[in-house]
Amino acid sequence: MGEQPVRDWLADYDAGAITIATAASHSSLQIFHGAKKLGFKTLALARGDRDLRYYDAFPEAKPDEIWRFDDWSELLDRADDLRARNAIIIPHGSLIEYMGTQAFEQVQVPVYGNRRVLQWESDRDMERDWLEAAGVTMPRLVTRPEDIDEPVIVKYHGAKGGKGFFVAKTPGEYHRQIQKGEPHTIQEFVMGTRYYLHYFHSRLDDDGFQVYKKGAHGADAPRADLTEASLGQHKIPKTAAHGADAPRADLTEASLGQLQMLSIDRRDESNIDELNRIGSVNELKAAGIDPTFVVTGNIPMVIRESLLPEVFRMGEGVVRESYSRFGGLWGPFCLETIVTPDLEFKVFEISARIVAGTNPFIGGSPYSEMIGPGLSTGVRIAQEIQKAAKTGQLHVICT
Numbered sequence: 001m002g003e004q005p006v007r008d009w010l011a012d013y014d015a016g017a018i019t020i021a022t023a024a025s026h027s028s029l030q031i032f033h034g035a036k037k038l039g040f041k042t043l044a045l046a047r048g049d050r051d052l053r054y055y056d057a058f059p060e061a062k063p064d065e066i067w068r069f070d071d072w073s074e075l076l077d078r079a080d081d082l083r084a085r086n087a088i089i090i091p092h093g094s095l096i097e098y099m100g101t102q103a104f105e106q107v108q109v110p111v112y113g114n115r116r117v118l119q120w121e122s123d124r125d126m127e128r129d130w131l132e133a134a135g136v137t138m139p140r141l142v143t144r145p146e147d148i149d150e151p152v153i154v155k156y157h158g159a160k161g162g163k164g165f166f167v168a169k170t171p172g173e174y175h176r177q178i179q180k181g182e183p184h185t186i187q188e189f190v191m192g193t194r195y196y197l198h199y200f201h202s203r204l205d206d207d208g209f210q211v212y213k214k215g216a217h218g219a220d221a222p223r224a225d226l227t228e229a230s231l232g233q234h235k236i237p238k239t240a241a242h243g244a245d246a247p248r249a250d251l252t253e254a255s256l257g258q259l260q261m262l263s264i265d266r267r268d269e270s271n272i273d274e275l276n277r278i279g280s281v282n283e284l285k286a287a288g289i290d291p292t293f294v295v296t297g298n299i300p301m302v303i304r305e306s307l308l309p310e311v312f313r314m315g316e317g318v319v320r321e322s323y324s325r326f327g328g329l330w331g332p333f334c335l336e337t338i339v340t341p342d343l344e345f346k347v348f349e350i351s352a353r354i355v356a357g358t359n360p361f362i363g364g365s366p367y368s369e370m371i372g373p374g375l376s377t378g379v380r381i382a383q384e385i386q387k388a389a390k391t392g393q394l395h396v397i398c399t
């Protein structure tokens with residue numbers, strides 16, 4: 001999708017009558033709840049005759065309208081109707097899974113966030129290149145099954161919610177469980193505790209924690225004057241911010257915008273997270289029961305405060321490197337991490353949009369409470385769209 005069609009569509013939009021649209025699943029309650037709080041119209045997209053009466057149980061999140069399709073490909077044909085409603089689509093994992101990445105990339109309706117990120121997160125090599133350049137440590141890859149000499153996790157490509165993943169400690173265990181012919185990755189099974197970090201990067205806001213361009217700040221070239229005076233990329237420089245009267249070009253160039261960490265969860269996965277209730281892993285293996293990693297829910301978490309500098313260093317690196325690679329990752333995103341007993345983070349996955357792990361925080365989280373009362377990721381998305389609509393910057397946050 002080129003930049004121009006999106007600009008043209010948005011030029012025809014009534015910025016005072018935007019409809020927030022997303023697929024009826026995943027985090028749609030949260031997205032609609034946030035949108036309604038800020039006065040947006042809301043539209044749920046659903047396939048077939050799925051039972052959506054659960055929306056009736058949550059009036060503050062119930063979408064104003066529901067559109068049903070026989071097939072998700074019909075969404076592509078309804079683009080004109082969606083644009084006539086000034087719709088902005090909020091992507092989430094289920095929407096992309098239902099539509100398929102290619103169809104999603106082609107949908108002729110403004111999408112919140114950068115569609116180009118899809119390619120970078122769905123290709124494991126590109127993802128690794130990006131995250132390692134960001135200064136993030138990832139689990140070691142094992143390229144040949146014969147080399148398995150410590151616990152590894154085997155992940156099928158495109159498998160959703162951990163389905164089919166398995167653990168092996170020897171080549172024999174691998175061969176016993178592998179589904180032949182299925183493309184997969186073998187990586188180190190990282191021992192430690194899992195934290196799924198929910199970030200939000202704003203290209204519009206110039207207060208709070210700023211993401212600096214490479215060389216402007218941080219590890220590459222720390223400059224006290226820049227740390228004092230960050231200014232959003234799309235902003236007229238605020239002279240008061242650095243105490244000088246004249247705008248300084250180097251400062252306006254230096255900041256890519258704000259980074260927030262809104263909440264943290266841990267996924268509840270069946271059956272691995274409750275296996276210890278009926279015996280040791282070895283006993284279970286002997287009985288023919290293997291651990292599985294199917295996500296069934298989410299648990300709110302907080303992390304040791306001393307780990308927060310690293311949380312922000314990783315988030316900043318990931319955002320910074322996204323700009324040089326594909327024009328930026330903005331809006332909500334999540335780093336899926338494991339903290340080892342040495343207090344080191346290993347990141348095994350990135351989700352470049354809202355994750356369902358933010359759902360425990362529809363009323364706010366211990367972290368978002370320190371930003372604003374009741375701030376969920378859904379509300380934060382709505383705030384960003386509202387600000388962009390009011391300041392004529394929708395084209396900056398939609399692709």
Ligand code: AMP
Nearest residue numbers: 139153162187188189190267293348349
């Ligand atoms: P993913 O689909 O990559 O998010 O992985 C699904 C689940 O498998 C995660 O939520 C973790 O519980 C587990 N997992 C994934 N990668 C690793 C790893 N390298 N080490 C340990 N557990 C992992």
